Structure formats: structure tokens, C-alpha cells
Amino acid sequence: MKKNYYSLLLLTLLFLNVSFAQTNQLTVFNNVVFYDGYAETTNLQTPAGVVRLDNSRYAKKLEANDISNILNTLSLTVTINALCDNYDRQGGVFFALVPTGETITSENKKTIEIGRFITPFMNKNVAPNEVSYTYDLNHLVGTFKNQDFLETYDIWVEFFLFGVPYSAHAQIPGCIGTNRPDVFQGTLAFSSTVQANPNINYVPKPLWSRLRMNKSTDTDYPGTAGRVVYFSNEEQLTDAHVQLITSAHGANEGGEEYVRRDHFVYFDNNQILTYKPGGISCEPFRQFNTQSNGIYGGSVQSANWWASWNNWCPGDKIPNRLINLGNVEPGEHSFKITVPSGVFPNDNDEIIISAFLYSNDNVLLDNKKFEVIDYQIFPNPTTDKININVSVSEIELVTIFGIDGKKLFETKASNFDISHLKNGIYIMKIQLKNGSKIEEKIIKK
Numbered sequence: 001m002k003k004n005y006y007s008l009l010l011l012t013l014l015f016l017n018v019s020f021a022q023t024n025q026l027t028v029f030n031n032v033v034f035y036d037g038y039a040e041t042t043n044l045q046t047p048a049g050v051v052r053l054d055n056s057r058y059a060k061k062l063e064a065n066d067i068s069n070i071l072n073t074l075s076l077t078v079t080i081n082a083l084c085d086n087y088d089r090q091g092g093v094f095f096a097l098v099p100t101g102e103t104i105t106s107e108n109k110k111t112i113e114i115g116r117f118i119t120p121f122m123n124k125n126v127a128p129n130e131v132s133y134t135y136d137l138n139h140l141v142g143t144f145k146n147q148d149f150l151e152t153y154d155i156w157v158e159f160f161l162f163g164v165p166y167s168a169h170a171q172i173p174g175c176i177g178t179n180r181p182d183v184f185q186g187t188l189a190f191s192s193t194v195q196a197n198p199n200i201n202y203v204p205k206p207l208w209s210r211l212r213m214n215k216s217t218d219t220d221y222p223g224t225a226g227r228v229v230y231f232s233n234e235e236q237l238t239d240a241h242v243q244l245i246t247s248a249h250g251a252n253e254g255g256e257e258y259v260r261r262d263h264f265v266y267f268d269n270n271q272i273l274t275y276k277p278g279g280i281s282c283e284p285f286r287q288f289n290t291q292s293n294g295i296y297g298g299s300v301q302s303a304n305w306w307a308s309w310n311n312w313c314p315g316d317k318i319p320n321r322l323i324n325l326g327n328v329e330p331g332e333h334s335f336k337i338t339v340p341s342g343v344f345p346n347d348n349d350e351i352i353i354s355a356f357l358y359s360n361d362n363v364l365l366d367n368k369k370f371e372v373i374d375y376q377i378f379p380n381p382t383t384d385k386i387n388i389n390v391s392v393s394e395i396e397l398v399t400i401f402g403i404d405g406k407k408l409f410e411t412k413a414s415n416f417d418i419s420h421l422k423n424g425i426y427i428m429k430i431q432l433k434n435g436s437k438i439e440e441k442i443i444k445k
Helices: 002-020 064-068 138-144 147-152 283-288 303-307
Strands: 023-035 050-054 057-061 075-082 090-099 110-118 130-136 153-161 182-193 203-214 224-233 237-249 263-267 270-275 321-328 331-339 350-359 371-378 385-390 395-402 407-411 415-417 424-432 437-444
Touching: 023 057, 023 153, 075 090, 075 110, 090 182, 090 203, 110 130, 110 203, 110 237, 110 350, 138 147, 138 203, 138 350, 147 153, 153 182, 203 224, 203 331, 203 371, 224 437, 237 263, 237 331, 263 321, 270 321, 331 350, 371 424, 371 437, 385 395, 385 424
Parallel strands: none
Antiparallel strands: 023 182, 050 057, 057 153, 075 130, 075 182, 090 110, 090 153, 203 350, 224 331, 224 371, 237 321, 237 350, 263 270, 263 331, 371 385, 385 415, 395 407, 395 424, 424 437
């Protein structure tokens, strides 16, 4: 009897170990080829179920059996192989939330970016000629568990990688002297296990997906370059978080790629995060940068040298920054990011921003009150003049307060003089004619 008991116990433990060790793999895209991002979209055949949106972006709908393979954890692995592009390029992965039954091109779809990466300077003829990026997406498991959500949306995965072959046509054997338009090859797969996950009931709410902060929407002068999104919720958001992705681009002299700038993040005008992108050593990624036209010289550089200027490393992923907001009460709210020292000196300079909320509930944001505003306040700091540009509405009223909260003066002008104020920090509140409000610090020196 005792022997049978121990045998049963052993079998039970073995069963539990097998269960807890279960891992499901879901390959969504397998060796899809990306083509010249500037060229007309190719008409070459795509794999079954895959939609080519343009040369740089593919989409595929997750079917019911795919969704059932998502267990209690979620990770993403992207693998990129070099073809006829030998420069560092940006790519990303997205969930497209499409109203049930509509197509991926529906104007009603909502998109969230779940991972962004930068390719190395790769020579396809030199090993290693592939690089992988892995992301922990446990906070998005609830996307596949909430039945109300799944009945509302079809979930598509979009795979983006912008490449250009022209330099490789002159530099890379196998591409030299050709007009080959293929730039990269990519594979995208999810992995999921049955381990416990406290975020299993969290559902995403889109805010921004790849919106650009640049010289067309922000000042070329040092000052406060900002972007704010307004939204409302009729019910409490429980244990709400924001996932934020930002990366600065612009490779010409003095470009944003090479200047580390403070980024300030606010929720309802309360500062919740300050960071500078990059600041890590790129040496671990040197092995993937097999083409000599990149940022790597012939010798190893110190961590301090890399940290002094780099915003990201070719061959690395851009961080998914997760910000805890706590419970968000019903009402109107704002989420804002500012880069006060942003200059954007060249035509291709930009900071690309993606953000979405996720919380432990099924509350949807009210898109009727959803609005994105770009604004500029410059110069800031200033000795006398202040200029304000706002993208979507005229200014109703500008009020300047001391840091003690005392109102000092107000104006309806978008350009005014503060030379009469003492040197120091002030709070400027801008009331727009459409009802929106902007709050920023200004410095008089």
C-alpha cells in the first residue's frame, strides 16, 4: 500500500512538473522579406495569411487557435537577417486592435507598439549576419484573456522594418552593381508558459503609436518641445500603467541621435518620470556590426565614452518603459512628454513616441474626447521674450504664476515679454479656445 502511495505521489509530481514546464511557441512571421522603403510597394507573393501593407510593414491576424496558445506569460523574439542593407535602421512590432470583422486597413483600428529595435550595420557576407531581440510582454497577456475585449477586437500583429539598399548596391558583394530591392529578412515569434502572472487581467488602451516630435511640429530653437494627449474615462482605471517607447533619430552632424537630452513625462501635470535615452556601452553589440561604415571604430571604447553621447546602440532594442500610475479616477486626464532642450537641427531629426495605457479592468477610453496637441514654448530659459506655438487651437489666455502659486500676470498674446520678472522659475498655464489646458515651467535668467 505504501509503495503504491509513493508511486502515485511520484506520478503526480512528474505531471505537475510537465505542466509547469509547458511552453507554447507561436511563429507569426517566418523569414518575411522587407524591401526598399522608398520604392513602390512590391507585388511579390506573401506567405499564407500575411498582408503586405507596404514594403516596410506586414500584418497577420491571430486566429482563435493562436490566441488559445497564449498561456500566462508572454515574450517576443524578433530575428533579423541582413540582405542588401548595411546601415542601422529602425523596426518595430505592433498589436493592431481591429473592430471585429473589419480589415487591417480599417480607419477604426487602434495600434499599440509593443517593441522597437535598431538593426546593426551588417554585411550579409560576414558572420554573424543575424541579430535577435527579446521582449518581456507579461503585462499584455490580458489582451488574450478578456472575453469582452476579444469579442470587440480582432488582434493583428504588424511587423515593421524600414530599409534602404542604395549603399549596399555600392558596398556589399552580392548587392554591388545590382538593383536588388530586398533589404532585410525577419522572423517574429511569441513564447508563452503557464507560470503565474499577476498581470493576466490587464487590458491595453491605446494613446499614441509612432507619432513624431520634430521640426515640423516643434521649435528649432532650444526651448520646451512638447506633446500632450488628452483623454477621458467614465469609470475608474484600476492599477493603471503606461508603456512608453521613445527614440531620437537624425544622423547628420549635431543630429538628435548624438545628443542625450532629458525627457520629462507628466500625468495630469504631475511629473512621473525623468530619463535620458541611451547611456549604455555599445560594446556588447560590436559583434553584430560587421560593416565598417558604422559608428564602431577599430578599437574598444570605454563605457563612459559610449554613455557620453549614444541614445541607442545598433543591434539593440529600445526600452519599453513601464510607468505605474495607480488608480485613475473617472474624468478628463492628460499624458505629456517634453524634451526641453530639443533642437532638431536637420530635416530628418525627430523623436518618435509610442505610448499606451494598460489597467486591471475592461474600461475603454472615450475617443470622442481624445486629442493630441503639439506645442512649443521658446526660448526657454529666456531673458525677456516668450513665444508660444500650439498645433490645434488658438490661445484663450496665458497666466504666469510664481512657484508659490501667486498669480503674477496674464495675457491673451502668444508672444510676450517677461523681462520685468525676477530671475527664477515660474509656472505658465495656457488655456486654449478648444478647452484644453497646457502647463509648463519657464525659466527667467
